[in-house]
Amino acid sequence: MLIATLSLPEQVVLMLAALILLSSFLMLAQVRLDSMINTFALQGLLLFFATLIMALISGKYQLLISAALTLFLKVFFIPNKLRGLVVRLDINREIESITNPSLIMLFAASLVLFSYYVALPIRALSLLATRNTIAISLAVVLIGMLMIISRRKAVTQVVGFMSMENGLFFAAVVATCGMPMVVELGIAFDVLVAAILFGVFFFHIRTEIGSLDTDRLNHLTEVEK
Amino acid sequence: MIALSLTLFFPLSGLFLFGFIGHWRSAGSINVAISICTFVTTLIIALDVFRYGPILSPGKFFYIDAFNVYLLLLNAFVGMTTAIFSGRYMAHEVAIGRVDDKRMRLYYAMYQGFLFTMLVALSTNNLGVLWVSIEGATLTTVLLVSLYRTPESIEAGWKYFIICGVGISQALFGTILVYFAAEKVVPGHDDGLLWTVLQDHAVKMDPGVMALAFVFLLVGYGTKVGLVPLHNWLPDAHSEGPTPMSAILSGLLLNVALYAIVRFKMLVDPALGTHLAGNLMMGFGMLSFSVAGLLLHRQYDVKRMFSYSSIEHMGLITFAFGIGGPLATFGALLHMIVHSLTKSAIFITVGHVAHIAGSQAINQIRGLLHTQPFVGWGFLIGTCAIAGLPPFGIFTSEFLLFTATIKSYPWLVPPLFIGLTVAFAGLFRNLQSMVFGEPPENQKQVAANMWPVVVHLGLVLWLGLAIPALLAQWLNQATIMIVGRGIL
Incomplete structure (x- = not known):
C-alpha cells in the first residue's frame, strides 16, 4: 500500500494513529505524574480528531456522538479528575523511578511488532484504507x-488502564x-x-496504607505469615 | 415480555431505592422482598420459554432461550436465598462494628446493582451489551470487596479492579473483532452484534479473525471465570469481602462469565469448522483444575480454601464445555447448577462459622459440631457435596463428565482422576479438625439462619438422586443448541 495513493483524510488518520502510538510510548517513559496526565489528555485529543475524521470519511454520523463523548471523557473529565486528585493527595510533583527503562522501551517496541504479526489476518480482510491501524x-x-x-504508583496504573481503553x-x-x-x-x-471509583480507591489506599505505592499492597499471600 | 421488564425493573429500583434513601432498619427485609419479586418474575419467564420456546423482545434487545433462561432462574434463586441470609449476617456485622450505616447503604444498593447487571448480561441479545454489563458487575462489586476498609480488603479490591479490568478489556477487543468479522456478512450496521443475527451468519464469518477473536475473548472472560493464570483476584476478593458477596460472586458471576465464553464458542465453532475453541478451553480448564486442586492444600483461611475450590470447579466446567459432545455439555450445564447451589450454601455456612469462631483462620475453627451442631452439620454435608461424594448432584455431573472423557479423550482420564483426588484430599485434610474435635473456649453460638443452606443442599441432593424431567428436558434443549444434538 502506497501512502500517496490514499486520500488526504486517510493519510491524516494514519498520521494520527502513529501519534497515538507515540503518546503511548511517552506515557510509558514519563516519570512525573502531572506530565503523564497531560500526555494522557493529549492522547485523548488525538483520538478525538481521528474519530472526527473517520466520521466524515465514512459518513456515519453517529461517530460524531462517540467523538463528542471522547472529547468530554478522555480530554476533559478524566484528566481533570486525575489532576485534581493528585493535587489533593499532594503527589503531583512526585517522581516515580522506573527500573530498567531501556528494557521496558525495547519490550514495548517488540509488542508493536507482535501486534502487527497478530493483526495480519485482519489486515488482509479490511476494506478500509486505515486497516493497519488495527495493529496500532x-x-x-x-x-x-x-x-x-x-x-x-496507583495513579500510573490507572492512566495505563485508561490508555488501554483508548x-x-x-x-x-x-x-x-x-x-x-x-x-x-x-x-x-x-x-x-x-474513573470515579478509581478516585474513591485512591483515598482508601492512602488512608489505609499511607501511600499510593501498590508495592505496599502485599498482605495477601498463599502462605501463612 | 412484561415478566422480563419486571425482572430487570425490580433490582434496578432496588439500586436507586437503597442508593438514594440510604440505610434504615428494615433495609434487609426490603432487600429480601425485592429479590423474591425478581425470582418470581424469572419463574414466569422460565415457564413461558418452556411452553412457547425462545422469546425475542420487539426491539431485538433481549433474547431468552433454553440456555440462558435456566441460568437466569438460577441467578435469581441464589440472589434471593443469599439476600435472606445476608439480612441477619450484615446486622451482626453492624453490631460488632465492622461496618457502619453509610456502608450498609452502599452494600444494599450494590447488591441489587450487581443482580441487575447479571440479569442484563444473561438476557441481552447484544454481545456488546453483554460486555458492558459484565464490566458493570465488576464496578458494582469492587467497593463491596473493600467494604471493611482494612488494608487487606483494600488490597483485594484494588487487585480485583485492575486484574479484572485489564482482563475484560481483552474481551472487548475480542468483541470488536467479532463485530469486524460480522460487518462483512451481516446487513445493517447495528445488527452486527445481535446474537440472533450472528447465529445465522456464523458459517460465513472469516475464520482467521474469529479464531483471533476467540483467543482474546477466552483470556478476557476467562479472567472473570477465574481461569489460571489470571485467577489471582478471585481468592483475595472472596476472602476479604463480606460473605454474602463471596456467595454471589462464586454462585453467579463465574457462571455468567463462562456463559459468555460458551456463547462465543457457539459462533466460533461453525465459522472455523475445527475444534480450536474447544481445545483452548480444555487446556485452560485442565490447567485451572489442576493448579487450584494443588493450591487447596496450602490454604489457611477457610474462605480462601473454598474460593480455590470454585476455581477448580470452574476449570472442570470449562474443560467439559471444551470436550464438546452432548454428554459432556449436558454434564457441564448440570455442573453449573449444582456447583452454584452448593458453593453458595457453603459460603453462607462459612459466614456463620466465621461468626462462631470469630475468625476465618482454619486453625482457629474447631469442634463446630459441639458448639453449634446445625451449622456444623451443614458445613460437613456441604463440603462432602462439593467434593463430589455421592449421592449429591456434583457426583452426577462429574460422572457424566468422566463418561464423556473416557469416550473422547481416554488419555485425559488419569490426570482428571488424580486432580479430583488431590482436590478431595485438600478439602478433607482441614475439614475434620474444624468439624470434630474440642471447641476452644471463646467459641460461642450465634443466631444462624440455616434455611437457605438446607434448601440449597436439598436441591443438590435431589438433582443427584433424580433429575426432574422438566429440568432434564430443559438442559437437553440447551445441549442441542450448543452442540447440535442432545442426549435424551
Missing part, C-alpha cells in the same frame, strides 16, 4: 498493560467505524464509573 490500536492496548505491570476505542473506530450506539454509550458509562 492493539499495540496501544498492550503498552497500556505493560504500563500497569511495570509501574508501582486503544480499544481506537480499534472500534478504525476497524468498524464504531460499535452500535447502545454499546458505545454503555462502554462510555462504564469508563465514567470506573
